[in-house]
Amino acid sequence: MTTSNKKGLYRSRNGMILGVCKGLAEYFNFSLGWTRTLVVVSTLFTGFWPMVGLYIIGALVMKPNPVIPLGSIDEEEFYDTYVHSRRSAIIRLKSRFESVEKRIRRMEDIVTAKEFDWERRFNA
Numbered sequence: 410m411t412t413s414n415k416k417g418l419y420r421s422r423n424g425m426i427l428g429v430c431k432g433l434a435e436y437f438n439f440s441l442g443w444t445r446t447l448v449v450v451s452t453l454f455t456g457f458w459p460m461v462g463l464y465i466i467g468a469l470v471m472k473p474n475p476v477i478p479l480g481s482i483d484e485e486e487f488y489d490t491y492v493h494s495r496r497s498a499i500i501r502l503k504s505r506f507e508s509v510e511k512r513i514r515r516m517e518d519i520v521t522a523k524e525f526d527w528e529r530r531f532n533a
Contacts, residue, residue: 417485420471427468 418436421428425445434444452460472492479485491498519525 418471419474420468422474427464428474429464429467429471432471432474433467 419432421431421435424431430444430448431441433439434441448460448464472489475488479488487498487501490501
């Protein structure tokens with residue numbers, strides 16, 4: 410049992426065709442062989458195009474399985490944001506890095522200021 414099946418329904422990156430069957434089998438903790446057999450039998454009995462259409466819709470709707478296992482709720486939230494809207498995830502990352510850059514600049518200003526040098530000399 411993997412960590413991804415506890416948190417959500419993901420399309421497997423290592424599946425045969427788009428990873429839908431493997432993702433469903435992992436999510437429902439069901440045998441992959443039986444899942445694929447069920448899909449093939451359903452395709453034969455319902456017709457080729459309805460099942461292929463459902464399979465393609467499943468591939469489009471299901472998010473791909475994360476490359477690195479998600480460790481926290483924040484990581485899962487960011488991954489969901491990235492998968493659904495890459496632009497908003499990039500904007501979120503950009504604002505986070507800009508705030509970090511501002512803090513680093515403030516620290517550099519304090520450390521490289523003349524008052525810091527005088528205070529360091531005075532304390533030594």
